[in-house]
Amino acid sequence: IEPKEALFEKEPTRWAATPKFRFLLHKALNEKLEKISRLEKFKPEKMNPGCKENGSSCILGSGVVLTYVWEILRDLGLLDTIPLYRAKMPFPLNNVFIDFLLEKYDRILVLEETYPVIEQQLRDRFKIFGRLNGHVPEEGELLPEIVEDIMTTFLGLPQVKRPVPEQAPPRRPTLCPGCPHRASFYALRKVFRKGIYPGDIGCYTLGLNLEAVDTVLCMGAAISQAAGFYHSFKNNSExxxxxxxxxxxxxxxxHSGIPALINAVVEGARFVLLILDNSTTAMTGNQPTPATGKRASGEISDKKVSINKVVEACGVEFVREEDPYNLKNFIELLKEAREYVRAPDGGIAVVIAKHPCLMDRDYRQQMTKLKVRITDKCKSCHYCIDNFECPALVEVPDEDRVTIDYSICTGCGVCVSVCPRKAIVAET
Ligand code: SF4
Ligand code: SF4
Incomplete structure (x- = not known):
């Protein structure tokens, strides 16, 4: 892409959204929306163009749900009977189309995921069947079978009887084999058996299934909630x-933890904050973090931002770093952090659990892979499966025996420190 020459024309009434100009900006916004709502190119289109508009019912929607609707109409042989409209732009919905729809049809089924954005723009409440009149469930995903039931009710057809499919064995989502977060959560549960664990948003939210995350709200909330819990409980007996x-x-x-940490420090909160530093943004595709020395484009930057220094600059006096793969040391560090939090002159203890994400291809190639095996000392107590939950530790079907699934084992070797009987051994 050819770089363009930048230009900025000073126009505070447009760019400075201060109280003085907000009224004007709001007016300009409404005028723009009105103009957009009349643009022909955003007018909803009919997905079954061969269908005539001579019936009294039609369906309007947006998103993936329309592909289900199209297939259901096809299977019911109604593609030539029930017009199906796709809203190209749910908001603002084309005004000319709204007038046409309300004049033409007596019954309009609106199907859209999550919030009823399209539905709320259709003014005649008596003609509209959707989330607002309870015809479409107010919550939850519009799965094909749900859509089919909604449509058959809307069209006055008999409900479809579906065979109950055979259920696959339940398997809950879990962290990857060898994930350093698993080691951190295991240590956390070992040291703080009856704690309160505010969590945050990332793949480590899966700590929920390891009973190491109690709350998830929004980015940064782990820290503000931890402070809130502290201030709520601080007057209880010790x-x-x-x-x-x-x-x-x-x-x-x-992204969002720093302001909450500053506030927690200043307000005198006390808790342990575990920063799970895997040197990447794993959940969204391994984008670099400011600590990695890489830019969003992947280029190398000559600047790195140290988490430790940021935490110290927020006013935290206890800042330590350890690799959770060194489980024993990591557990000891968490104990130290707890003592600091409870000491008379204590405060917030920050422990940085530092180990790269195994999804990082470069790291995976250079990491030391251990050959782990389960020896005869194993008593099949299942402690490792129940408490550590590495997906590579599996029960042999129909045998009371635990084994390692080498097709997914990463050779991280953390399980060696987990087995209380020292039945898992590792060789390089
Ligand atoms: S490997 Fe250890 S923890 Fe796992 S089942 Fe065997 S004895 Fe129990
Ligand atoms: S070495 Fe142990 S903990 Fe690591 S992936 Fe293999 S089985 Fe899981």
């Missing part, structure tokens, strides 16, 4: 003040 351990990923910390 043995009733729970350990509060917040977890947040490195990129989420950079």
């Amino acid at each position: 043995d009733e003040v729970p350990d509060i351990v917040a977890t947040i990923g490195d990129s989420t910390f950079f």
Whole structure:
């Protein structure tokens, strides 16, 4: 792409959204929306163009749900009978189209995911069948079978009887084999058995399934909620003040954790904050973080931002870093952090759990892979499966025996420190 020459024309009435100009900006916005709502190119289109507009019912919607509707109409042989409209732009919905729709049809089924944005723009409540009149469930995803039931009711057809499919064995989402977060969560649960664990948003939210995450709200909330829990519990008698351990990923910390941490420090909160630093933004596709020395484009930057220094600059006095793969040391560090939080002159203890994400191809290629195996010492107690949950540790079907699935084992070797009987051994 040819770089363009930049130009900025000063026009505060347009670019400075201060109270003085907001009224004008709001007016300009409404005028723009009105103009957009009359543009022909955004007018909803009929997905079954061969269907005549001579019936009394039609369907309007947006998104993937329309592909289900199209297939259901096809299977019911109604593609030539029920007009199906796709809203190219749900907001603002084309005004000319709204007038046409309300004049032409007596019954209009509106199908759209999540919030009823299209539906609320259709003014005649008596003609509209959707989330607002309860015809479409107000919550939840519009799955094909749900859409089919909605459509048959709307069209006055008999409900479809579906065979109950055979259920696959339940398998809950879990962290990858060898994920350093699993080691961190395991250590957290070992040290803080009855704590409160505010969590945050990232792949480490899966700590929920390891009973190491109690709350998830929005980015940065782990820290503000931890502070909130502390201030709520601080007046309880000392043995009733729970350990509060917040977890947040490195990129989420950079993104939204810093203001919450500053506030927690200044307000005198006390809790352990575990920053799960895997040197990437794993959940969204391994984008670099400011600590990696890489730019969003992948170019190398000559600047890196140190998490440790940022935490110190926020006013935290206890900042330590450890690799959670060194499980024993990591557990000891968490114990130290707890002591600091509860000491008379304590405060917030930040522990940075530093180990690269195994999804990072470069790291995977150079990491030391251990050959782990389960020895005869194994008593099939299932402690490792129940408490550590590495997907590579599996039960042999129909045998009371635990084994390693080498097709997914990453050779991280953390399970060696987990087995209480030292039945798992590792060789390089
Ligand atoms: S490997 Fe260890 S923890 Fe796992 S089942 Fe065997 S004895 Fe129990
Ligand atoms: S070495 Fe152990 S903990 Fe690591 S992936 Fe293999 S089975 Fe899981």
